[in-house]
Amino acid sequence: MYGAVAALEEFSLTIRRGEFLTILGPSGSGKTTALMLLAGFVAPSKGDILIAGESVAAVPSYRRDQGIVFQSYALFPHLTVRRNLEFPLEMRGMAFTERTRHVDRMLERVHLRDFGGRMPVQLSGGQQQRVALARALIADPPFLLLDEPLGALDRNLREQMQGELKSLHREFGKTTICVTHDQEEALTLSDRIVVMRAGRIEQIGTPEDLYDRPRTRFVANFLGEANILENPQFAIESDATQPSGTVAMLRPERIRIVAPTAQNRNGAQHCQFVTGIVDDMIYAGPLRKYNVRVGGSMLIVREHVASGQQIYQCGDEVRLGWLRSAVRFVAE
Incomplete structure (x- = not known):
């Protein structure tokens, strides 16, 4: 609740281990609030949030074992790519030699082996995107939260990065929850999609189910064009x-x-x-x-x-x- 306004109502969702689930909806549908609840930036007014059967509703964000990628990427501008990736490992008390080994391996996996010494401002949008993903993944969190991860990219680069995201998801097998208003992005990336409307879940299903068998006029019109x-x-x-x-x-x-x-x-x-x-x-x-x-x-x-x-x-x-x-x- 935000004052007297309920941003989410009757929101009940089970996320399967290892799946890529997208929460999709227009502005004001409640999708970002759902992500903020999962991330621990907002506490639920009622109800509970369970991860592996344990309640985390009262656990602050910094104590939750999770990786988060924001639309702005939120890279540390004063740190090199390598130091950006080292930071979460250093905060966990990992020794220098082990941190170096982890960073080297991650830079190789995201095709940025020769970019470790660069500052974020010296990278393209797609490269910054990969650094943000690498930083979220490097500490091996059980799940990954993506907030409009491709929203800042142009169309061609966005399509390229969709392929990269799918490849990284297959490689790491992380449970991934993505929030977006981009229908094409949701259809391309997701194992399942949750369509939101006015704080409620309108329909849940695979991309094929939602596109070919929408239950409501809203879902039919929101996912592609439809002749009603x-x-x-x-x-x-x-x-x-x-x-x-x-x-x-x-x-x-x-x-x-x-x-x-x-x-x-x-x-x-x-x-x-x-x-x-x-x-x-x-x-x-x-x-x-x-x-x-x-x-x-x-x-x-x-x-x-x-x-x-x-x-x-x-x-x-x-x-x-x-x-x-x-x-x-x-x-x-």
């Missing part, structure tokens, strides 16, 4: 019966766009087809995105760019088709 087929001017065909209180949802990449005169492929008996008019076409490198008006509804279609592919322009009549099994039903 609310009151469409055509009957929705599906292999499943629509539960009461739900609306149909279709991912843009599940829709195939063709000319209205194109012949149906094999398996057309399992598909639904509608005719519409292209309202807009957006070229985005490997992808081409269409907004197609079907009656009073606007459907988003996303296809991978390929040679010889027919390109449709604004005003073109097209036919859209999708498998009836691709339709999902989400709660309001």
Whole structure:
């Protein structure tokens, strides 16, 4: 609680040993508060926090055996890379020769063997990121907390570091809890994702489960783009019966766009087809995105760019088709 405001409500979560779990949500959803509770920077107003079956709710952060990486990396600017890595070992009373051996091995593992003598300001963003991760891992904590770890990086470097994070997680096998608002980052890195909304858990599952089988409109829209087929001017065909209180949802990449005169492929008996008019076409490198008006509804279609592919322009009549099994039903 922050005064009369409950930042988290009914938050109950079990984290499996060795998994990479991401807490995902928009600003104000409670994800950062959850991380602060796990880190010991905030005490819970009620409830408990258990690690390996023992309560740590009253244990201060500096007494918890954990590694933390902040969005700003929080490297000591007046210390070299090597001294940054030595610091947590020195605080634990490790002898100099043993510290040196640990630091050498860690610098090798994060591909910074020749950078030990540099100051943080002399490193690129990606290199600083690796130093922060190395410092969090070097004391061999049982779990690792990541607070928006890639938020300060540009897109290309962020994608590169996602691969590095996955590789380090596989190598060290640390239980890792990551907080982010970046959907792509969560889908790429996680074994499981916790989607937060207004201080509550909206849904927990694997990346595939949450993307392909969202339970609510919020999860469907937050994890990628979604066509919410609310009151469409055509009957929705599906292999499943629509539960009461739900609306149909279709991912843009599940829709195939063709000319209205194109012949149906094999398996057309399992598909639904509608005719519409292209309202807009957006070229985005490997992808081409269409907004197609079907009656009073606007459907988003996303296809991978390929040679010889027919390109449709604004005003073109097209036919859209999708498998009836691709339709999902989400709660309001």
